[in-house]
Amino acid sequence: MNRKFFALFSALEIMFWGFHASFIAFASAYMLSCGVSNTTVSLLLSGFLMCAFMGSVIFGGMCDRYQTNKRVFIPCMLVVYALTLIIYFHAGNVPVLSVCYPLLGFFFQPQGANVDAWVLSHYDHDQGIYGKIRSMPSLFYAVICAGMGRLISCFGYRVMPVCATGFMLLMLLCAAAAPDAHSLAAPQTHLSAKDVKRLFASAPYRRLIVLLFLIGLAIAPVNNLKIVLLENVGGDVSHVGLDSFVSALTQVPFIAMAGLLALLSLRIRFMAMAFLPLTTILLVRFAASPAMIFAGSFFYNVAYGVLLVTMREVTERFVSEDLRNLGHNLSDAVFSSFSGVISLMCAGAIVDRFGVSAMVTLCALIAVIPSVMSLKKLKA
Secondary structure: OOHHHHHHHHHHHHHHHHHHHHHHHHHHHHHHHOOOOHHHHHHHHHHHHHHHHHHHHHHHHHHHHHOOOHHHHHHHHHHHHHHHHHHHHOOOOHHHHHHHHHHHHHHHOHHHHHHHHHHHHHOOOOHHHHHHHHHHHHHHHHHHHHHHHHHHHHHOOOHHHHHHHHHHHHHHHHHHHOOOOOOOOOOOOOOOHHHHHHHOOOHHHHHHHHHHHHHHHHHHHHHHOHHHHHHHOOOOHHHHHHHHHHHHHHHHHHHHOHHHHOOOOHHHHHHHHHHHHHHHHHHHHOOOOHHHHHHHHHHHHHHHHHHHHHHHHHHHHHOOHHHHHHHHHHHHHHHHHHHHHHHHHHHHHHHHHHOHHHHHHHHHHHHHHHHHHOOOOOOO
16 A cells, blocks of 8 residues: 555545535534524525535536546536635625525535545555545544634634635645546446446445435434524534534544444444434434534434445445446435435424424434334345
8 A cells, every 4th residue: 555645645535524624514604693594594505405416416427437536626626615715705695695505515515425436446446445544534524623613713704714725725735646546447428328227226226325315314404404403402603613523533433444344234234324313313302402412413423434434335336337436426415415405495494483393303203214214124
């Protein structure tokens, strides 16, 4: 294993998620502080996730077609930086946000899967090395989120663009220095109906996509409206940073043990992915203090640590090599984008009209469905 490239890809992942922690993670709280209502923020998040889903399909297909991750990643991140500055300086302007925030989702969100696929391609799909590299940004993300929460409490939201600029510059330098992906598969000329059929030919991949959609549908409002949930139990923006710290730190050992997790059956991992988010939602539903929300975040991020390495492994094992970038992007998009669009379109309105408890109760009812599905024996 080349230590130089290991350090370079680790730094690239750290800077990418550091950028997320410094701006994207606090964007909702910042918009709410600028007078935007819960309903509007929820609709903006829906637009963000809807465009993220479209971007995942488009950019994943581009990576497969042109056999590159680097030449897609760098231009997208330059556009992302411009959009973050526009959003920051016009955070109270809903018409501007309604255009720029969805575009941010379109260009930024698919790049997480892009970077992961880039790492896996460089290391010939070695889950053990991928786990070691991918666990590092989770650790740094925890520290950065906690630090950002404190900085915002002390100095205000003006620290967001400053920190985001630093992470963006370092990220682009790492991306420029990293070798591009390589593949032995023939490049895709276009995506056909036959290719879509091949993508979903495997029962484990189909089961994964269905579970990701249902879990994402249940957990999206809890994750994306965390500031609202914390304020409901006496928390503030500094608690958002602390919650992110707990969340990211919990993921680290499970992502780092990607090779060991692969020894467990898919059924057991699917059950962990489904039942632990249900536990999270129940803790949030009956929360009386920020500590119970932190406890819920702990259980969810154990599930997410298992979920991330499992969906990468299932895609690598059961999807054809010439469709893997699309497979990775689609699994990410279904979990974090498509399902979120549907749930968040209603979540903000439910909170404004019926309160936080009603929204979380509905999320819990939805989370029961994948929990029951995960018990079903998986066909080969």
